[in-house]
Amino acid sequence: MKAILIICDGMADRPVKELSWKTPLEAAYKPSLNQIAKTGICGIMDLIAPGIPPGSDSATLALLGYDALKVYSGRGAFEAVGSGVQVLPGDVAFRCNFATANEKLVVLDRRAGRIENEDADKLAQSLQKIKLKTPSVKFLFKNTIQHRAVLVIRGPKLSTAVSDSDPQKTGEKVLEIKPLNTSFEAKYTAKILNELAHQFHTVLKDHSVNKQRVKRKLLPANIILCRGAGTIPKIKPLSELYGVKAACIAATSLIRGVCEASGMKLINVKGATGTPQTDFLALAKATNQVLRTFDFVLLHVKATDVASHDRNIKQKVEMIEKVDNMVGRILNNIDLNSVYLAITADHTTSLATGNHEGDPVPIAITGPYVRRDDVERFDERCCAKGGLNRIRGMDLMPTLMNLLGKTKKFGA
Numbered sequence: 001m002k003a004i005l006i007i008c009d010g011m012a013d014r015p016v017k018e019l020s021w022k023t024p025l026e027a028a029y030k031p032s033l034n035q036i037a038k039t040g041i042c043g044i045m046d047l048i049a050p051g052i053p054p055g056s057d058s059a060t061l062a063l064l065g066y067d068a069l070k071v072y073s074g075r076g077a078f079e080a081v082g083s084g085v086q087v088l089p090g091d092v093a094f095r096c097n098f099a100t101a102n103e104k105l106v107v108l109d110r111r112a113g114r115i116e117n118e119d120a121d122k123l124a125q126s127l128q129k130i131k132l133k134t135p136s137v138k139f140l141f142k143n144t145i146q147h148r149a150v151l152v153i154r155g156p157k158l159s160t161a162v163s164d165s166d167p168q169k170t171g172e173k174v175l176e177i178k179p180l181n182t183s184f185e186a187k188y189t190a191k192i193l194n195e196l197a198h199q200f201h202t203v204l205k206d207h208s209v210n211k212q213r214v215k216r217k218l219l220p221a222n223i224i225l226c227r228g229a230g231t232i233p234k235i236k237p238l239s240e241l242y243g244v245k246a247a248c249i250a251a252t253s254l255i256r257g258v259c260e261a262s263g264m265k266l267i268n269v270k271g272a273t274g275t276p277q278t279d280f281l282a283l284a285k286a287t288n289q290v291l292r293t294f295d296f297v298l299l300h301v302k303a304t305d306v307a308s309h310d311r312n313i314k315q316k317v318e319m320i321e322k323v324d325n326m327v328g329r330i331l332n333n334i335d336l337n338s339v340y341l342a343i344t345a346d347h348t349t350s351l352a353t354g355n356h357e358g359d360p361v362p363i364a365i366t367g368p369y370v371r372r373d374d375v376e377r378f379d380e381r382c383c384a385k386g387g388l389n390r391i392r393g394m395d396l397m398p399t400l401m402n403l404l405g406k407t408k409k410f411g412a
């Protein structure tokens with residue numbers, strides 16, 4: 001027995017006025033998603049707890065069966081790991097932006113005019129040559145896509161209890177990094193980071209790449225903004241917990257980081273971009289192919305969330321219909337006598353607010369031995385009447401693994 005878990009980022013929603021008070025899932029044409037509901041068991045799920053809007057990272061941890069409230073350790077480390085940067089226990093990692101600031105360190109553009117990879121590559125190489133005044137601390141700075149980058153600091157006595165330097169808004173001054181508690185470690189880490197931020201600025205402000213950018217009438221990337229200090233969580237890999245070979249298909253570095261932290265094999269798919277332009281057909285083909293050699297495959301689709309954050313109603317419905325088409329192709333190429341397929345969202349993202357919200361998400365599981373219920377459509381309203389009732393995010397993995405015969409008995 002094997003299992004596929006499809007997570008459609010932010011797919012769940014609230015009723016939308018422009019859709020005659022239907023949710024996008026209710027409004028979309030989605031025969032394949034409905035087929036899963038019709039042949040399977042359905043329910044609704046609180047990823048973390050009722051009313052708590054989950055982040056994609058904490059939600060994915062929960063969907064993999066971990067108690068996110070206990071093990072979640074910040075976003076930075078997942079971003080770093082997902083971008084191919086090694087993060088060891090004790091390291092502190094950040095998400096960073098190349099940004100533009102004026103001489104008074106007021107942020108003019110948080111993305112340095114969405115600097116292209118080529119310029120960011122050269123700047124990052126120069127930054128990596130900086131020597132810290134504290135020789136026992138090393139750092140690793142890597143640009144990922146456009147203005148995005150990750151910073152990892154490594155050494156004894158570091159802490160994640162430090163604030164961000166990113167003010168998150170233009171027109172505001174770059175923030176000094178502050179310790180968030182009174183420990184030596186937090187104060188020491190903040191001091192190192194402020195020193196590093198100063199050195200980054202010194203190198204960037206006179207860098208030839210930036211001089212060239214100004215000549216080309218582009219914004220100079222003269223400052224690095226850091227946020228989301230995190231470390232890797234102490235979690236047991238899925239292989240140890242359930243004895244399964246697990247793989248993850250995801251384009252988003254944050255999700256890749258969570259999956260790698262849980263010991264899953266990361267699969268790269270050409271054309272998978274994490275945007276609405278992603279190649280849905282390639283995702284379907286890859287899922288079917290990867291399932292041949294793995295017991296558990298997680299497929300993450302980001303496009304539904306992108307449309308939600310952009311508050312683009314038409315695009316969200318369209319993305320759900322593309323997901324449906326992708327799911328149809330996956331269903332056509334698996335044997336439902338030996339494969340379980342579950343579909344859900346990692347949180348509700350409201351078209352009305354453009355934010356993650358705490359409403360539960362629909363979940364449906366089909367496969368040979370699920371206890372079918374009477375639900376016939378995959379949406380928020382119908383799934384609420386299903387046989388799974390209302391479960392927590394961290395209940396899903398044991399439920400799936402039990403169907404696969406991979407869970408241990410509790411008690412005698």
Ligand SMILES: [Zn+2]
Nearest residue numbers: 009010056346
């Ligand atoms: Zn998400």
